[in-house]
Each structure stands twice: as structure tokens, then as C-alpha cells.
Amino acid sequence: MSKKEKSIMKLATAFALTFGIVPSAFAMHIMEGYLPVGYCIAWGAVCVPFLIAGFFSIQKTLRENRKAITVLAMSGAFVFVLSSLKIPSVTGSCSHMTGTGLGAILFGPSAVSILGIIVLIFQAVLLAHGGLTTLGANTFSMAIAGPFVSFGIYRLCKALKVNKMAAVFLAATLGDLFTYCVTSFQLALAYPSEIGGVGASAVKFLGVFAPTQLPLAVIEGILTTVIVMTLETYALPELKAIGFTREVK
Amino acid sequence: MSRKRKQTIAVLLVLVCLIAIIPLFALKGAEFGGSDDAGSQMITEIRGAEYEPWFTPVMEAAIGGELPGEIESLLFCLQTGIGVGVIAFFMGRLVERKKWQDKQL
Numbered sequence: 001m002s003k004k005e006k007s008i009m010k011l012a013t014a015f016a017l018t019f020g021i022v023p024s025a026f027a028m029h030i031m032e033g034y035l036p037v038g039y040c041i042a043w044g045a046v047c048v049p050f051l052i053a054g055f056f057s058i059q060k061t062l063r064e065n066r067k068a069i070t071v072l073a074m075s076g077a078f079v080f081v082l083s084s085l086k087i088p089s090v091t092g093s094c095s096h097m098t099g100t101g102l103g104a105i106l107f108g109p110s111a112v113s114i115l116g117i118i119v120l121i122f123q124a125v126l127l128a129h130g131g132l133t134t135l136g137a138n139t140f141s142m143a144i145a146g147p148f149v150s151f152g153i154y155r156l157c158k159a160l161k162v163n164k165m166a167a168v169f170l171a172a173t174l175g176d177l178f179t180y181c182v183t184s185f186q187l188a189l190a191y192p193s194e195i196g197g198v199g200a201s202a203v204k205f206l207g208v209f210a211p212t213q214l215p216l217a218v219i220e221g222i223l224t225t226v227i228v229m230t231l232e233t234y235a236l237p238e239l240k241a242i243g244f245t246r247e248v249k
Numbered sequence: 250m251s252r253k254r255k256q257t258i259a260v261l262l263v264l265v266c267l268i269a270i271i272p273l274f275a276l277k278g279a280e281f282g283g284s285d286d287a288g289s290q291m292i293t294e295i296r297g298a299e300y301e302p303w304f305t306p307v308m309e310a311a312i313g314g315e316l317p318g319e320i321e322s323l324l325f326c327l328q329t330g331i332g333v334g335v336i337a338f339f340m341g342r343l344v345e346r347k348k349w350q351d352k353q354l
Contacts, residue, residue: 031302032302032304032305032306033302033303033304033305033306034289034292034302037303070339070342070343071339073335073339074335074336074339074340076335077332077333077334077335077336078332079332080328080329080331080332081328081329081332081333081336082332083328084325084326084328084329084332085329086325087269088269088270088272088273088276089272090272090275090276092272092276119328122328123328124306124307125308126308126324127308127316127321127324127325127328128306128308128309128315128316131304131306132304132307133303133304187291187292191292191295192295193295194295201295204291204294204295205291208291215268215272218268219265219268219269222261222262222264222265223265225261226258226261226262229250229254229258230250230258230340231343233250233254233347234340234343234344234346234347235343
């Protein structure tokens with residue numbers, strides 16, 4: 001990261017800290033207008049440094065390997081597809097996946113925040129799904145928190161020498177689930193229960209999201225594994241260039 | 250791609266379809282509404298009063314009402330289409346490249 005980039009990062013972090021202290025809250029596709037104003041601003045501010053870091057990270061990846069842009073575009077498209085498919089779940093309601101695990105594993109979590117926010121803006125503006133006022137909170141849960149967990153789990157599995165495909169599966173599945181946990185928590189912060197406060201409220205929201213999301217998270221894990229397998233076969237030079245696959249098969 | 254890997258992928262994809270479709274048959278008559286909506290019902294329950302969103306989605310404000318269901322599915326399809334198009338385009342190129350490279354060896 002160059003000196004100029006570093007100073008921009010510092011500014012952004014300071015900005016996030018200033019505004020982020022305002023109590024905040026509502027996550028994964030929290031509907032338009034459902035978050036109090038203070039929370040909207042706070043979550044938005046928290047996202048800014050991540051987005052800037054993501055921008056620099058993508059810039060750096062592309063400067064080093066121009067060709068990686070194909071795989072990057074595919075990761076972005078993967079988010080587009082998965083987050084548009086509403087799938088019925090065991091609880092009798094529908095939900096959709098996030099698709100952010102793939103990009104997080106391949107390009108690192110901050111790069112995905114950019115891919116994620118593109119999708120969220122598309123859905124907020126055209127589909128009235130999620131919303132512009134809740135964009136910050138939704139970005140935080142889907143494009144920041146989830147990918148960071150995916151990335152962390154993938155790295156952990158690698159350190160523990162878990163089979164690579166199993167690691168990809170776990171990372172994508174848990175990242176997806178965590179997105180919804182963050183959403184529940186963001187909602188709970190904004191709407192604490194009268195009895196039990198934020199904690200009790202978080203449990204209630206989790207009760208709505210978690211059982212619905214569990215099978216979908218598994219689907220996301222499987223699909224991510226499948227696409228990584230395919231990419232390993234056909235895009236080996238790119239994967240090597242971005243440091244995903246080191247050894248020659 | 251090795252034969253074994255191809256089989257694994259086929260099995261995994263069948264599994265995905267099963268996980269996605271089974272609830273539809275297992276829970277006959279279920280509504281399958283969005284879990285986002287379930288979230289807003291929960292807010293009402295916790296607050297003990299209907300919550301009035303303070304901001305209307307720009308699209309709904311622009312057309313002066315809720316987005317018709319058919320149009321909504323059109324836009325969702327558009328999103329899926331864009332994504333699938335990009336993936337398929339690059340995947341096609343990569344597959345052809347590999348074929349060509351293998352021939353060179």
C-alpha cells in the first residue's frame with residue numbers, strides 16, 4: 001500500500017470511528033426505512049474504511065495480474081446469481097444466499113465488499129429489496145462480516161491442513177450463516193426487547209433467520225466448492241497468479 | 250478434469266437440487282414468503298406496535314406504489330441473467346483455452 005493510500009485509509013478509519021460510535025443496527029437485507037436514522041449513518045460509516053481497503057486491494061490485484069480480472073468478474077457474477085435466487089427452506093419461508101464466500105477465499109475479504117455493495121445497490125434501487133437507507137447495515141453484514149468469517153475459516157482450515165475442498169465448503173457455509181447472525185444482531189440492537197434487552201431480541205431474530213438459512217448455507221457451500229473445483233481445472237494460471245493454488249497439479 | 254472429480258460435481262449438484270426442492274413438497278401449503286418479511290413481523294411483535302418505515306424505496310416512490318410481482322420477478326431474472334451470462338462467457342473462454350493448451354503439449 002502506498003503512502004497516499006495509507007493516509008486515505010487513516011482518514012477513513014477516523015471517519016468511521018467518529019460516526020460509528022453513534023449506537024447502530026438492522027442487517028442482511030434489512031428493509032428500506034426499517035432502521036432508525038442514527039443506525040443507518042453509523043453502519044454506513046463503519047463500512048467506509050472496508051470499502052476503501054477493498055478498492056485498493058482490487059487495484060493492487062489487478063496491477064499485479066491483469067488477467068485476474070476474469071476470475072474477479074466471475075466472483076462478482078457469482079454474488080449476482082446466488083443473491084438473486086430465492087430458495088424455499090424447511091421453515092416454509094424463502095431466503096436467498098449471499099455468494100460472497102467465493103470472492104473472499106480467492107481475493108480476500110475486503111475486495112468482496114466492493115462486489116457485494118454493487119449487488120446491494122442494484123437490489124435496493126431496482127427491486128425495493130433491502131434499501132438505500134439500510135445499505136450501510138446490509139453491506140456490513142453481507143459484504144464485510146460474512147466474507148471476513150469465510151476468509152478466516154478458510155485460512156484456519158489451511159493452517160490445520162484440512163482438505164482444501166472441505167475448507168472451501170466450510171468457509172462459504174459459515175460465512176453465509178454468519179451474515180444472518182450479524183443481521184439478527186443489528187436488528188436486535190435497534191429493537192431491543194422490553195424484557196431481556198438486546199440479547200433476548202437477538203435470540204428472537206436469530207430464531208427467524210437461522211433455521212431458514214441453514215439449508216441455504218449448505219447449498220451455498222456446495223456451489224462454492226463446485227465452482228472452485230471447476231476453476232482449478234480451467235483457470236489454473238489465474239488461480240496461481242492470485243496465490244490461491246501454489247502447487248502444480 | 251479427472252473422471253472422479255466430474256462424478257463428485259454431479260453428485261453435489263444433485264444434492265443442491267434436492268435440498269432446494271424437498272421443502273416445497275414436504276411442506277404442502279406453506280406460504281414461502283420472504284424471511285425478510287418475517288423479520289419485520291418480528292419487529293412488530295417486539296415493539297408491540299406496527300412499525301412505520303420512515304423511508305420508501307426509491308422505485309416505489311417513483312412509480313407511486315408497490316412494484317408489481319411480475320415486474321419484480323423480471324428484475325430478479327435480469328440479475329440472475331447478468332450473473333450467469335458473465336460466468337458462462339468467461340467459463341467458455343477458459344474451457345476452450347485449456348483445450349487449446351492441452352493440444353500444444
